[in-house]
Amino acid sequence: MYRRSMSYAAAQASIGDSEFDRDTAITERAGEPGVYDAELSAGWTIIAAVNGGYLLALVGRALSAALPHPDPFTVSAHYLTSSVPGPAVIRTEVVRVGRTLSTGQASLFQFDEHGNEVERIRVLASYGDLAALPDDVRTVAVPPLMPSYENCVGPEAGPAPIPGSSAIVDRLRLRLDPATAGWAVGAPSGKGEMRAWFELADGRDADPLSMLLAVDALPPTAFDLGLVAWTPTVELTTHIRRRPAPGPLRISITTRNLAGGFLEEDAEVWDSTDHLVAQSRQLARALRM
Amino acid sequence: MYRRSMSYAAAQASIGDSEFDRDTAITERAGEPGVYDAELSAGWTIIAAVNGGYLLALVGRALSAALPHPDPFTVSAHYLTSSVPGPAVIRTEVVRVGRTLSTGQASLFQFDEHGNEVERIRVLASYGDLAALPDDVRTVAVPPLMPSYENCVGPEAGPAPIPGSSAIVDRLRLRLDPATAGWAVGAPSGKGEMRAWFELADGRDADPLSMLLAVDALPPTAFDLGLVAWTPTVELTTHIRRRPAPGPLRISITTRNLAGGFLEEDAEVWDSTDHLVAQSRQLARALRM
Incomplete structure (x- = not known):
């Protein structure tokens, strides 16, 4: 139903080198392990608000950097206040490290007019390694019925x-x-x-x-x-x-x-x-x- | 399908005075607001482990005490280590207080042989007031087909x-x-x-x-x-x-x-x-x- 021969495929960006990757880039603060600066791009807004999934991806990237396991397995996010394009800081905490799973917490903050941190979203997440899972699938779920x-x-x-x-x-x-x-x-x-x-x-x-x-x-x-x-x-x-x-x-x-x-x-x-x-x-x- | 005339109805316990309420009782520590002592009852174990839903109810009660809104609307719990019957402490944090919803965080800890706290479960939750919601329902969900x-x-x-x-x-x-x-x-x-x-x-x-x-x-x-x-x-x-x-x-x-x-x-x-x-x-x- 999907063919790679479509015309745009020639200009395809890759994982690690794309708009999404650039706009979810994080920089760990020197001397503050687990604290990451980021810039909320104006490119992912719906009307004036920054999209909640984009925010979640940013926080997910920070947790991937902070935890020993690379992949989000389950991510619970509670949304507190509306985000706007501009600077943000993500503060992470390693809650528990296990063999198969690690659990972390993260909050994304922006800044009020006095420079005080205002929390936008708080996240609890358990990470693992998707590549390490066995390939078995037992499912009754079927793909959605929808046109090509x-x-x-x-x-x-x-x-x-x-x-x-x-x-x-x-x-x-x-x-x-x-x-x-x-x-x-x-x-x-x-x-x-x-x-x-x-x-x-x-x-x-x-x-x-x-x-x-x-x-x-x-x-x-x-x-x-x-x-x-x-x-x-x-x-x-x-x-x-x-x-x-x-x-x-x-x-x-x-x-x-x-x-x-x-x-x-x-x-x-x-x-x-x-x-x-x-x-x-x-x-x-x-x-x- | 269910009739209150059943014989056991005469001995019915009430909300606030029941096994469940006694076993999810919490006591706020003097001088430590938002910190609650509890005792995990052996009455809610599956084989040796304390049931995860019972734990969640205990943490939910602590958050209900700590937050200005009474009812859990959405509660996300990540399970870290297995709980056993015995003493526990629940530490809560008020994350955000709004008009309709408040968000809180809580962790339930037990103690290792040296008395150090070991985290069992961490919870992020948003609370509101169910009684304050309008009564409108628009749903396509139907009750499960099951015998009486x-x-x-x-x-x-x-x-x-x-x-x-x-x-x-x-x-x-x-x-x-x-x-x-x-x-x-x-x-x-x-x-x-x-x-x-x-x-x-x-x-x-x-x-x-x-x-x-x-x-x-x-x-x-x-x-x-x-x-x-x-x-x-x-x-x-x-x-x-x-x-x-x-x-x-x-x-x-x-x-x-x-x-x-x-x-x-x-x-x-x-x-x-x-x-x-x-x-x-x-x-x-x-x-x-």
Whole structure:
């Protein structure tokens, strides 16, 4: 369903040398082990706010540097205050080091007008080594039923997949399943579903860190429910289950229960070899716009 | 499907005066605000280990005391080392206080032979006030298809629902859906499902704290997959979506993907009025016994 012969493949960026890697770069402070300076890029904003998945990828990179294991296995993030483009500092703590798994904590801070640190997001995570896992898979999960890459809808087809002036649109190659894109023309399905093919715009392949971005990069399922709502994340937990194969990801997000002004968003991420590579769930508020 | 006229109803314990409440009691240390002493009861063990949901309820109670909002909305727990019955201390931190939600962190420690604190579980949680939420519900979720309370299987019917010498069996009134109890007689369904009616044995009604126990109190779905495996929790995140009505809960747990020695367990909790009151997901390891 996806062919590498597409014209843009020639200019493909690689893991380690891409927009995503440059914009999630961290620098450990001299004399302060586990403390990393970073710059939140304006390239990953939705309207004015920095995307929560981009933030998570940045924190995930810092934890990967701080912990002895390289890959996020489960990452729980609680979102505290809205982030803005500009300087940030990530403070990590090694909580426990084990043979198979290590657990760490990290907070990302920005600065108020007096230079005081303001916490944006706090994360607890357990890391391991995906390459060290046995290859056994026993699953009843099946990839989402959705049209081929070519038959899904990119921004060139009409309405922007994310409304407003959102820089992140240019960093992603997001092709929505037409069945979940009706909201863009005033005809939401009402089912609370969102499905898309996902790639970084410069063609960089997916890896565990970019999947922390991917799980929070689709338009909100609330749009497909017919709500004109802003749905800020309260908490987002992501399980990275397998290293993704090269090629675009398929992401399927479902909301089943909107109650008392809160909703869950369950995401599954599938790679080009039909493996379930990540699962996530977030609790979000539904705030009428 | 459930009738209050059952004979045990006369001796029913109440919220605040029950085994569960006594065994999750905490005492704030004089002069150390936010630090709580507790005693892990031997009554909630599975074989030798203290149940992870019981631990979570204890930490949840401490956070409820430390934060200005009473109810857990989303609780992310990373399990570090195995707990044993005996003294423990819970150290809490107020991370952020907002109007609708507050976020806190807590760690539960026990003590090594030199009296040094050993961290058992670390928790990030956002709390709110369930009673303050509007009553709107918009959902496509439906209660699990399972037999009535009377037609599910309690311990009196034959094999213990949890194998081994497990004290927790006496604290719970757990009635398994026969369709997910076949493993107890050597005939697992292979589907990775577990469903049960759930009550505390002394008849105390459910509340948000007891639901933190409930989501981790059923036999592991691995048994229904036909695995003889110990599946320790790496991380467990629970969303409490609504205050449960009196009466037994129905809990449905599903595992779809066992890969690389890890599996997810997704739980839904339904109350006696057919409301979805909690959702949880855990990442667990599958270790052959």
